[in-house]
Amino acid sequence: MTGGKSILELAPGSPPIRDVEDGAPKTREFNTSRYTSPQILEREKDLIFRKTWxxxxxxxxxxxxxxxxxxxxxxxxxxxxxxxxxxxxxxxxxxxxxxxxxxxxxxxxxxxxxxxxxxxxxxxxxxxxxxxxxxxxxxxxxxxxxxxxxxxxxxxxxxxxxNPDAPPVREYLGALAPQLEPYRLTDMRPLYRRTHVLPCNWKAVLDQATESYHIEAVHSHSIGRVIDTVATFYGLDPHHLQTIPIADYRWRAWLDRLTVPADLHFEPDQVRLFHKYVIFPNTLINVMPYHLTVFRVFPITPDTCRFHYEFHIRQKANLVDRLRGWLTLMASLYILREDFGVLLPFQAGAKAAGNHRIPFHSEEQPLAYFHGVVDRYLEAGTNPN
Ligand code: FES
Ligand SMILES: [Fe+2]
The missing domain is CATH 2.102.10.10 (Rieske [2Fe-2S] iron-sulphur domain)
Incomplete structure (x- = not known):
């Protein structure tokens, strides 16, 4: 099979996240210095990481x-x-x-x-x-x-x-909280977890996990060969969501019957689609009724970050659940290794670039949204009125 394609659509009602290159009004500009500047990192720590949950x-x-x-x-x-x-x-x-x-x-x-x-x-x-x-x-x-x-x-x-003034966490999560409740995430237990120190800015890890533009180049020997999906983007300010159809392979319905908990009530799309949430600022979760993948990324320096990866299955997972979990985990780790390979060249190049303006592709729209939220927090902290 030749390379597939991945398309991103905006959900109706989702806030605009226009590409600055597409002829639409330029709402924001993003430069490479946001990945390399010690001053920007200090402001992110103060005005984002110390203000949010x-x-x-x-x-x-x-x-x-x-x-x-x-x-x-x-x-x-x-x-x-x-x-x-x-x-x-x-x-x-x-x-x-x-x-x-x-x-x-x-x-x-x-x-x-x-x-x-x-x-x-x-x-x-x-x-x-x-x-x-x-x-x-x-x-x-x-x-x-x-x-x-x-x-x-x-x-x-x-x-x-x-932040003593932060609202309760459920309120901070906003629309995510009722969407996540059917999954009963309290039941999820780690099948695998690892911490990596990565040679890149903390935002670069989330960028890579939320755009599909790199798939054909970086994952040409894995998911790049088969993926042919339309992801839908939902802005849930300050968080965001992408829903992505997963392959309807032969055994899927049979596996779902065995692994989707019968006592939980999911919307049909929650069973059919992979839900990828970015919980602002530094957590990404991929949720299915039977799996939970968690990325948490913390800045160390502008050029390094600590990345906590976790793959969970339900506490009372049966044998089929466990097998499905391990197979999915193995595939995820392979893809993650491919992703890690471009983080150092990315960071080194961003540093070499100085302050180059970044043109976002339409499949990188979630980045424009995320970085827009980052900048809004930095601006609000600088000009509180
Ligand atoms: S008892 Fe803790 S420093 Fe002395
Ligand atoms: Fe990737």
Whole structure:
């Protein structure tokens, strides 16, 4: 079979995301410096990553009271803790005595104890033990609990925000929340997960996962040979969605009968179409009734990022589910390897380009939308009025 084609359509009512090259009014321009500038990255960290909700873990990472998961991202050292009251909290991974880092890896504890002078904390963060306490003049235990970061659980993810004014996470997700509810994502458990440090800007990973223009060149030996689809784009500001038909191969209906959970109620399109959501700013999920793929990407420097890849199947997956999961996972990893191969040349070239204006192809329209949202957050933070 020769190379197929992939087309992108705009869903009716979706906000315009015009290509600046297509003769339509120029609403925005995007330059290569957005991938390379240290100043832009600092503004993104302050005005996007510290203002929105960020998925930092899965609830299944801290299932039992006492489970603790340290996370180092966004220049922060944090720890997610499942409390005795079944509340999942996030704290700064730093003792309130002289600041020592308390957690160095995932663990299960009854009490949190600093390795330096053994201050101890309850799982809810309260300071409960100070050796030789009489040696401190006026130490108030009440005000020396672990410092907490605002945390909510939704859809099986643990979300944090550094923004005291952010709306609840469900409200932040907007139209995504009711769309995702039928999938009962809390049931999904990882079949496979890996973290990679990639040699590119954090936005480049999401770009690559949301445009189909590169498929024939980069995936000419894999999906480029067979893909012939029309993706539909929906702007769900600040998030977005693409729905993509998947091949109706011979065994599909039989497999669906065995793997789509009978107790969940999906729209026909949720069974028929692959749903690719970008949850602004840094999470991408591909959802099917029986699979969940999660990309989470965090900036390190303008030229490097940390990429967390996870592939989930349902907690009570049967043998057919598992087999379908493994086969899909193997194909996904092959495609991912092909994608990784162009990230370094992309980043090196973006750096060499200086400040070159980027013409987006019609199949790169989701990028124009995403980068438009990024710029809006940066502008709103710079000119709050
Ligand atoms: S630094 Fe933690 S107890 Fe001293
Ligand atoms: Fe790709």
């Amino acid at each position: 960020i998925a930092i873990a899965r609830e299944s990472d801290v299932t039992r009271p006492g489970d603790c998961l340290p996370i180092d991202e966004l220049d922060e050292s944090l720890v997610v803790v499942h409390g005795e009251d079944n509340v999942v909290r996030t704290f700064r991974n730093s003792c309130r005595h002289r600041g020592t880092r308390i957690f160095s890896g995932p663990c299960h504890l009854r009490r949190i104890e600093c390795p330096y002078h053994s201050w101890t904390y309850h799982l809810d963060g309260r300071l409960i033990g100070v050796p030789k306490r009489e040696g401190f003049a006026n130490l108030d235990k009440q005000t020396h609990g672990l410092l907490s970061v605002r945390t909510e659980c939704w859809g099986g993810f643990v979300w944090i925000t550094f």
